[in-house]
Every structure is written in C-alpha cells, then in structure tokens.
Amino acid sequence: MANILHTTTELSNGIVMPKIGFGTWQTKPGSETYASISKALKVGYRFIDTAWSYRNEENVGDAIRDSGIKRKDLFIQTKLPGEIKTYDEVLRYFEHSLKNLSVEYVDAYLIHAPWPWSNPGENCDQQNREVWRAMEQIYRSGRAKSIGISNFSVHDIHNLLQDEQLTITPMINQIQYYVGYTQSEIADYSRKHGMRIEAYSPLATGRLLDNETITSLAEKYKVTTAQIALRYCVQNEVIPLPKARSMGHIINNSELDFEIQDSDMRLLDRMTDPSEKRGWHAGDHTFYDL
Template sequence: MTALTDTFTLRNGVRIPKVGFGTWQVPDGDVAYNAVANALKAGYRHIDTAWQYQNEKSVGKAIRDSGIPRDQIFVTTKLPAKSKSYDESLKFFEETMQNLGLDYVDLYLIHAPWPWEEMGADYSKENVEVWRAMEKIYKSGRAKAIGISNFNVQDQKNILENCEIEPMVNQLQYYIGYTEPQNVQFAKESGMLVEAFSPLATGYLLKNDTVADIAKQNNVTIAQLAIKYCIQHDILPLPKAVNPAHINENKELDFVIPDEDMETLDSLVDTAPGEDHNE
C-alpha cells in the first residue's frame, strides 16, 4: 500500500510525503493555481516547484488559500541553476520566499550544478560557495531541509567533501528505462533520499507498448505503474498533472508490482524516445 500521507525520513529527521506533486511546465496563473488547489483537495501534501518554473506565485497562493495548516503541507522549491555565488543565492532565496508568500519552505534544492545554458560545465568551486549559502538558509530555519538536483557522482562528492551540513536529497531524472544507476546508488549510499522528477518522462513513457502491457496486466494505468515503480525502488516520485481526473488517478497506488514485472521494467532501456536528458 502507498498513501499520499506515507513518508520517508530525511537524514535530519524531517518527514517527507512519499509522493509529491510536480509543477514543472505548469504555467503560472490559473493553470498552476488550479492544479495545486486540486492536488491538495485530492489529498496530496507534498508540492514541488522552482524559481525556474516561473509559477511560484500561483503555487504559493494555492497553498495559502487551501485552508490546510501550513505544517501539514511539504513545500519544495529550488534555487535557479544560474545562481553560482553566495550572495546571489541568498538574494534568489528572498525572491522565492516573496513569490511563495510563505514563512518557510520544507526543502530547498540547488536546481543544477551548472547553468542550464552550460549543461555539463564544471562549476565545482562555485557550487561550494552556493552550498555555504544553502547552509546559512538552513540554519535560519527558513528551509527545514536542503539538497541538490541533477548532481552526478562527481558533483555530489564535491559538496560532501566541502560541507558542514550534508545534503539531504538529490532530485534526479528517473523513470522506467532511465534510472541513473550510478548517481542514484552514490546518493543513497551517502545518506540522501533520491527524488524522481518526470517519472512519466514528460508523457513520452505513456507511448511505450511494453510498459502499457504490464500496466494492463496489473489493472492499473501507465502513470500509476510508473509512480509505483519509483516507490518500490525507494525513490520519491514527483508526477505532474493538470487534469483533475489524472490528479486523482495518480494517487491510487494501493497495489504492488510483482517481482517478475519489476525485473522486466528494470531491464527496459530507451523507453521514451524524444525525452531530453540532463547529461
């Protein structure tokens, strides 16, 4: 069984709901506001956004308007990937908090180890300075946990070897057929919880016949199968949806994928042609 209120526990004792609600590519305004509002009504208690998504204002307003006590909603957002200095990172955090209209966030992540337009570039030295800013934010109490996103093994080692407070989460691209095994293994062995953004490969996974067949055999949707696949690997999925029916469908996870089906899913590669990879 998996309920939206089930939790993982981070290295600092903070509890985080096992299923998040992603908002990447959800436009600001009514679309983002209604998606988050409907997710919260459906029982989701973990909302993931980012400065880069340009929807923090609508996401924050939906959270504030929900009537749900703040301490019952886990809110994640992210420092822009382009922010690669101590002072700039603190400035962007203030901007994010103003956007959200919240007193604190539950998890704050460095969105990527390099600016998006320089994907793969070496910003090791700068990331150490950025992490110092993350530690300052954490010590202030305005972020209950801090972590990283899109960090490969070398980037993870760089932070771990130059930190006072170890990252608690690494959010990675992860879906059936693309599971970043080295990055995931290193993060887990280092005590980080791994989160999966785009567990449906931004929709491309829905076109895979093998995945569709296994979903049908288990009487579940492809989306439900993909989300549960992450959870059965102790990965926290962040599915995105704007359609209320899909929002509700995606939370129906009261099933177990049989071992033989998990083995088949584990063996698949290139399940989502067309999906971009951050490497």
C-alpha cells in the first residue's frame, strides 16, 4: 500500500490534491507554527491548511520558503474570514493572504464560514452570493487554482448553486468530520455536486483519542487511536487535515498503510458523537481586521 503522503486525488477541475493535509489551527503564530510546518514538510506532508484567522500564514510561508521544496510540489490552502462579506473586501483579504504566505498563488482558497464566527447561523445568503462572485473572479485570475467553502450547510450551498449569475461550483467543502460525526447530509450533497470533502478536526481536536471503541480497534490493528480515526476518513474518501506539533504525532499521523476491515468500518459508522463539544464554538476564531 502506498504511503498516504505520496497519494493524490483530482478535484473536479483537474487540480491534483494530496490525500492528507496538515492542520494549523491553534498552532501559535511565530516559532511554534514555523517549527510544526518545517517538521511536517520534512516528514513529507505537501498539503498545508491555514487561514487568515489563524494569524500564522506568515510563519507557514517562512517555513515553506526555507524548506526549499518547489512551489509546484506543494498544495497550499488558506481561507477568507467568515466576517468578510463584500466583493471588494474579499479581493483585499485575498491579496493579504498571498502576501503573508509569500506566494503568487494558492492551490485552494476557501470561504471559512457562511457567517461571522461571532454569530454562527446568521443568515448571510445575499452576502455569500456576492462573496462567491469575488471568489470566481480570483479563480479566473489564476491566483487560486481551486476555490471552495467551509462550514457550509446544504442551504448555504444551494444558495450559491441556484444563483444564475454564479457559474463555478465550489470544488472543495471543508467540514467538521470525525468518527461519530460525519455530517452525511452535507457530505452527500456536496459530493453530488462534485465537491471533494476535507475533514477538519479529524481527531475531534484530540477528544477522540481516549474513546474506548476506537482504542480497542487500535489494539486489534496494532496502531494508535489517531491512526484509526484518520484511516477511517481515508477509507471514506475524505481528506483528513490532522493538526500536530510533536514530531512523534506528525509521523504517526502519516503512517496509514493498513486497511480497516468492512465490519470494523461499520462499527465505527454506528458510533454516535463521542465528543461533548464540537471542535469550535462562537468566539474560537477571533476576527482580526486588516
């Protein structure tokens, strides 16, 4: 079985994307981010997920530059803050993300959320259509090789698809996804429209790690609970974005060359959400203005 770090998939527009990404939420700006990205690149990760709101794009960019890895061999993804809802502001924030990352283009640019983090669930239908118009413009300029969404519900996606002024279907939907919380309605709807699903918080921000069912499967397969949780995503054709800081975790999460049997996949499918709290709550993503 090929090492997951060397396997790729294609987005609906033909862009090639690695089958595992590396997360950076809550990795502190500065030396912590620089070190974790440097380690991940050394281990062989080529897909980095960041966001304007994480305030670490600059450190991601520094680590990428110092790694000496060719730009064409990397998949760099960042996100527009959920608070930004006007056409001109989208273009302005995008420019700043490129500048922070010191790159001429990103491989994927996502809308972080359909609403501001201070008010999840707020109806921003009209604003999201305007934002998507700007995202299409960025895509056409060639400076984002693909565009997508995150935290969008079926309603939010439909809102974009039904607008006749909008012509590009998002290529990616990044959603919270882990064993016991797989959001099948959104995942199925997104797939039906050709989107690739990325799993954020694939370890439920660490809260899956002491789950009894997963731990007993880990013993059976002689792997770690983290590896079971990540392999579950991979076998469901979802791209996990584990975040880790220690070299041990970073390596462990990339060693997924084992197969979870069908019966055990079904066991994991039947699990209910073992996590008491979702991976984020209002206020987790503080908005930083330009």
